[in-house]
Amino acid sequence: MSESCGKKYKKYEEHAKLFELLSNPIRIGIVVSLAKGPKKPKEIREELGVPQPLLSQHATILREMGIIEKVDRFNVKSPCRLKDKRVLEILKAAGIKID
Numbered sequence: 001m002s003e004s005c006g007k008k009y010k011k012y013e014e015h016a017k018l019f020e021l022l023s024n025p026i027r028i029g030i031v032v033s034l035a036k037g038p039k040k041p042k043e044i045r046e047e048l049g050v051p052q053p054l055l056s057q058h059a060t061i062l063r064e065m066g067i068i069e070k071v072d073r074f075n076v077k078s079p080c081r082l083k084d085k086r087v088l089e090i091l092k093a094a095g096i097k098i099d
Contacts, residue, residue, distance in 0.1 A: 019064075027058045063080075067082070
């Protein structure tokens with residue numbers, strides 16, 4: 001691939017990462033769950049019906065990408081909240097109901 005071709009689409013890499021992030025149903029479920037307000041990991045796990053290690057894995061990915069955050073970052077059991085609300089608009093545009 002030529003260098004000029006690579007530069008033209010490079011500006012879309014961050015957007016592509018966001019779509020890749022939202023390509024997993026568990027991560028979508030976490031975002032939808034937090035759209036209603038902050039929740040403890042246990043509440044999200046029970047709502048989605050997923051094992052704790054799996055929820056933790058996907059929540060970590062969402063935190064690393066700046067989508068969610070801990071209300072109190074020093075407390076392991078602190079509730080999580082949605083940090084980047086633009087994902088809600090993307091999910092709504094995709095036809096996902098956000099309560």
